[in-house]
Amino acid sequence: MLKTQELQLNIGPQHPSTHGVFRLIATIDGETVIDLKPVFGYLHRNHEQIAEVSTYIQIMPFTDRLDYFNSMANNFGYALAVEKLAGIEVPQRANYIRVLMAELTRILNHAAAIGFMLNDMGAWQTPLAFGMREREKILDLFEMASGARMMCNYFRFGGIWRDLPPEFLPQLQGLMQGLPTFFDEFERLLKQNEILLGRSVDVGILPKEVAASYSVTGPMLRASGIAYDLRRADGYSVYPELDFDIPVGAVGDVYDRFLVRLAEMRESYRILQQVIERLPETTGGHINPAMASMNKQKSLRPPPGDAYGRVESPKGELGFYLVSDGSDTPYRYKVRAPSFINLTPLGDMCRGHTVADVVVILGSIDIVMGEVDR
Amino acid sequence: MASWSTDDLKAALARDLPGVLAAYLPPQLSAPAEPRKKGAQAPVDLLSTQDALIHPHCIADVARYLRDTHSYTLLTNLTAVDYLRDNVIELVYHFARVDGGVLTVKTRVPREAPTLPSLAPTWPGADFQEREAYDLYGVIFQGHQNLRRIYMWDEFEGFPMRKDFPKQGDKYIGEGE
Numbered sequence: 001m002l003k004t005q006e007l008q009l010n011i012g013p014q015h016p017s018t019h020g021v022f023r024l025i026a027t028i029d030g031e032t033v034i035d036l037k038p039v040f041g042y043l044h045r046n047h048e049q050i051a052e053v054s055t056y057i058q059i060m061p062f063t064d065r066l067d068y069f070n071s072m073a074n075n076f077g078y079a080l081a082v083e084k085l086a087g088i089e090v091p092q093r094a095n096y097i098r099v100l101m102a103e104l105t106r107i108l109n110h111a112a113a114i115g116f117m118l119n120d121m122g123a124w125q126t127p128l129a130f131g132m133r134e135r136e137k138i139l140d141l142f143e144m145a146s147g148a149r150m151m152c153n154y155f156r157f158g159g160i161w162r163d164l165p166p167e168f169l170p171q172l173q174g175l176m177q178g179l180p181t182f183f184d185e186f187e188r189l190l191k192q193n194e195i196l197l198g199r200s201v202d203v204g205i206l207p208k209e210v211a212a213s214y215s216v217t218g219p220m221l222r223a224s225g226i227a228y229d230l231r232r233a234d235g236y237s238v239y240p241e242l243d244f245d246i247p248v249g250a251v252g253d254v255y256d257r258f259l260v261r262l263a264e265m266r267e268s269y270r271i272l273q274q275v276i277e278r279l280p281e282t283t284g285g286h287i288n289p290a291m292a293s294m295n296k297q298k299s300l301r302p303p304p305g306d307a308y309g310r311v312e313s314p315k316g317e318l319g320f321y322l323v324s325d326g327s328d329t330p331y332r333y334k335v336r337a338p339s340f341i342n343l344t345p346l347g348d349m350c351r352g353h354t355v356a357d358v359v360v361i362l363g364s365i366d367i368v369m370g371e372v373d374r
Numbered sequence: 375m376a377s378w379s380t381d382d383l384k385a386a387l388a389r390d391l392p393g394v395l396a397a398y399l400p401p402q403l404s405a406p407a408e409p410r411k412k413g414a415q416a417p418v419d420l421l422s423t424q425d426a427l428i429h430p431h432c433i434a435d436v437a438r439y440l441r442d443t444h445s446y447t448l449l450t451n452l453t454a455v456d457y458l459r460d461n462v463i464e465l466v467y468h469f470a471r472v473d474g475g476v477l478t479v480k481t482r483v484p485r486e487a488p489t490l491p492s493l494a495p496t497w498p499g500a501d502f503q504e505r506e507a508y509d510l511y512g513v514i515f516q517g518h519q520n521l522r523r524i525y526m527w528d529e530f531e532g533f534p535m536r537k538d539f540p541k542q543g544d545k546y547i548g549e550g551e
Contacts, residue, residue: 041525048510049535212447212472215499226472228448233474304418308451308468308478321453321466326418336451336468344502373525 004029009355013042019116020369024358031354036347043373051333056082056157057297059333064151066335067371069109072101072142073313075155080236081309081320082157086302088291091284094159095238100275101145101154102311103268107179108135109314110219110261111186113366117258118190120363121199127190134182137175144168156297159287172276179269187262200254204349204361207252214345218316218338220365223260224252230312244271254364261366301328315339315366335374339367378444383477384426391439394432396482421460425478430465430490433481437467437493440479446471449493452503454511456485458537463488463511483513485536492518510535 012023021042027035047066051059063078064071076098083090090098112135115128139149145164146154154161190196206216211224221228227246231239247263249256291297302324310319316338323332342365350358378386387395428436440446446469453466462482470476483490492515493500504515505524512533515521523530532539 041523041527044525046534049541053541213496213498215449215497215503217448217450228472233470233472234476235474304420306423306466308476310450310476317450317470319451319468321451321468323420323455325420331420332453332455334451334453340502341499344499348498 006034011355011358013039018362019367020372022367022369022372024362026350026355026358028355031356033350033353033355033358036350036358038343038346040343040369040372043369045374047374048333048335051330053329055298055328056300056302056330059330060155061151061153063335064153065370066337066374067313067315067318067339067368068150069112069368070105070314071150071152072105072154073109073311073318075152076102076237077309077311077313077318078320079155079157080311081307081322082300082302084309085305085307085322085324086157086300088158089288090159090237091286091288092238093163093279093282093284094286094288096275096279096282097160097164097286098155099238099242100272100279101142101152103271103275104138104141106268106314107265108138109366110265111135111182113314114186114190114258114261117254117360117363117366118196120359121196123195127186130182130186130189134179137178141168141172141175144171156287156291157300158291159285161287163286169276169279172272176269176272176276183262183266183269190258191262196258197255199357199360200258200364202251203254203353203357204364205251205253206345206349210345210348211252214341214348216316216342216345218312218314218342219257219260219264220316220342222247223249223256225249230310230317234310236311242271242274244268254360257364299328301326306332310336313338315368315371316342335371337371337374339365339369340372340374343367343372378475378477380425380478383479386444387426387428387436387439390443391432391435394428394436396427396429420457421462421464421482423480425480427480427482430481430483433465433467433479434491434493434496436479437469437497440469440477441497444471446475446477448472449497449499449503450476452493452500452507454507454513454535456511456535456537458485461485463513465490465507465513488513489516490514491516492521494518509533512536 007028009026009028012018013021023039025037026033063074066074111131115131118127143149146152206224208225211221225248227248229246244267247260249260304326306323308321319336321334322330325331349361448470450470451468455464464482467479468476507513508521509523509525
């Protein structure tokens with residue numbers, strides 16, 4: 001038997017496949033990974049402490065910067081937590097617009113996530129360009145509604161900043177017409193691709209029970225076969241009125257995560273169809289009249305107490321834990337970031353695989369360092 | 375089985391795990407308060423809570439009980455909160471069930487000796503979250519295999535999210551220069 005020697009390999013912090021400033025210390029034996037330790041904190045800016053000296057509405061634009069792909073979903077989670085804390089009602093129309101934005105976010109995130117994962121597999125840029133093309137169209141819609149493409153800052157306590165402009169829905173209809181073609185095209189391009197199958201089937205398996213014990217959420221947990229989706233489990237906003245399925249995987253490998261993301265985009269499309277159909281008949285304005293003025297937003301002082309609000313962000317459960325002491329700044333503000341906790345099982349998933357697989361497994365988790373490091 | 379309310383949780387804990395629930399003692403509100411924030415009302419009793427409050431050494435038992443007996447399988451969130459005036463650090467655990475429902479369990483440790491059992495050995499999802507609470511608040515989780523700083527660099531001194539950590543100036547710049 002050949003005598004081998006263990007070697008420590010540093011991947012990152014600056015490496016194209018680490019999705020940001022992120023470092024992996026891999027102990028390898030030949031090409032096989034024996035142990036893997038993620039190291040992060042390079043982007044740590046103490047977001048939570050900044051929040052403790054900001055008023056509630058001042059934090060809203062900061063949440064955009066957590067997971068900068070899904071600013072709308074972050075806004076949603078934060079608005080939900082504050083509304084729970086302060087007991088603010090949201091009108092029906094505002095809720096529908098919120099869901100519309102959240103589902104558009106999900107489509108753009110998954111399209112980009114799959115693209116980046118294939119980048120990591122070596123399909124350099126081509127699949128990503130397909131995803132990015134659709135993302136661009138959705139970002140145009142965000143810009144139309146909120147004025148910004150990525151840092152939307154669109155949500156307010158009790159509703160949203162302003163109603164959709166009149167040209168929004170026609171352009172959304174145009175996008176919707178193209179989406180099924182995009183899904184089919186994306187799927188045809190990738191689903192049966194020999195190289196993708198070879199690189200992803202039975203790679204990075206996360207069994208059901210292990211996934212649950214690791215508190216993994218989002219597409220990763222669903223790919224492991226647990227149908228846990230906060231849109232169904234919590235039924236927040238108007239999701240109970242909408243009809244959609246929760247796609248689950250069978251094995252929990254990288255290929256399942258890819259399939260779950262593809263299927264979730266189609267489910268989001270279904271939700272969008274229902275929302276667009278019902279939007280003209282919704283009641284109430286875009287914001288609760290009691291909270292409509294900017295002064296009301298600025299001077300919000302929730303009663304003392306705590307609240308935990310959570311939404312199904314495209315990456316998993318995004319939670320905000322808030323403690324109020326009755327003043328205009330939160331006493332404690334904590335973000336339960338899905339990418340951060342989804343990283344916990346990375347070492348276990350990579351053990352026994354090759355270094356090249358580590359990159360693919362990391363890509364399949366879909367992390368954003370802005371959220372991991374906060 | 376429908377998801378539990380806070381009262382259900384407290385009743386179940388009192389029934390099945392006698393002795394884990396801690397009593398809430400109202401603090402001395404006449405004690406000198408920290409400087410009030412602008413616009414704040416009279417000092418607020420921040421520690422009063424309706425949630426289940428347990429003794430810190432029971433946390434592992436409670437967690438195991440919720441997971442194994444009542445299928446709250448996901449330890450969703452773990453937060454530390456520093457109550458400087460009352461001299462305690464509160465740990466807030468959120469347990470979630472796959473079919474819906476989330477439970478809040480709170481426990482309190484003194485600020486000078488914030489020590490309690492770790493959940494990481496049986497619940498690996500707590501690993502990074504406990505390291506975060508250690509890094510930012512200095513809470514020691516006994517039994518954690520790798521309780522090191524996670525965001526700050528290893529040589530960093532102090533716990534930056536504690537309320538008495540200086541908010542302005544950089545104590546590292548200018549020292550010894």
